[in-house]
Amino acid sequence: MSDDKTLGDDAAMFAPVEPLKAGLSACCPRCGQGRLFDGVVKLKPACSNCGLDYSFADSGDGPAIFVILIADCVMLGLALWTEFNLHPPIWLHILLWGPLTIGLSIWLLRTIKATLIALQFRNNARQGTIDHG
Numbered sequence: 571m572s573d574d575k576t577l578g579d580d581a582a583m584f585a586p587v588e589p590l591k592a593g594l595s596a597c598c599p600r601c602g603q604g605r606l607f608d609g610v611v612k613l614k615p616a617c618s619n620c621g622l623d624y625s626f627a628d629s630g631d632g633p634a635i636f637v638i639l640i641a642d643c644v645m646l647g648l649a650l651w652t653e654f655n656l657h658p659p660i661w662l663h664i665l666l667w668g669p670l671t672i673g674l675s676i677w678l679l680r681t682i683k684a685t686l687i688a689l690q691f692r693n694n695a696r697q698g699t700i701d702h703g
Contacts, residue, residue: 584620589692593685598622600691606684610676613687627690628697633682637675645671 587602598604604617606624616623649667652658689695
């Protein structure tokens with residue numbers, strides 16, 4: 571049994587929330603109701619619905635790496651397809667791909683960050699420690 575009040579025994583009172591569902595809706599990984607973010611990607615201190623303390627959550631640089639890899643590949647592919655098939659002027663490329671890339675990157679960052687936090691909660695993941703014994 572864990573002493574950690576973050577994940578505690580309260581999790582048994584809530585139906586399990588699928589990590590992908592929690593990630594797509596950016597909701598609390600325990601209750602599935604409260605919002606996870608305060609703003610665009612800043613994590614709230616706790617769930618407003620169930621009171622889960624989000625201090626356990628540390629997604630690190632993982633979401634940013636996934637966003638870079640996924641968004642760049644998608645946008646580059648679409649831009650190249652558009653150029654070779656439709657031949658639009660350069661100003662149209664700038665107006666089209668700049669905002670689309672920013673929008674996709676922000677959406678992906680929120681979604682991937684929320685999914686990784688939900689997976690941390692579900693698997694009770696913690697910082698690694700060295701056993702000196």
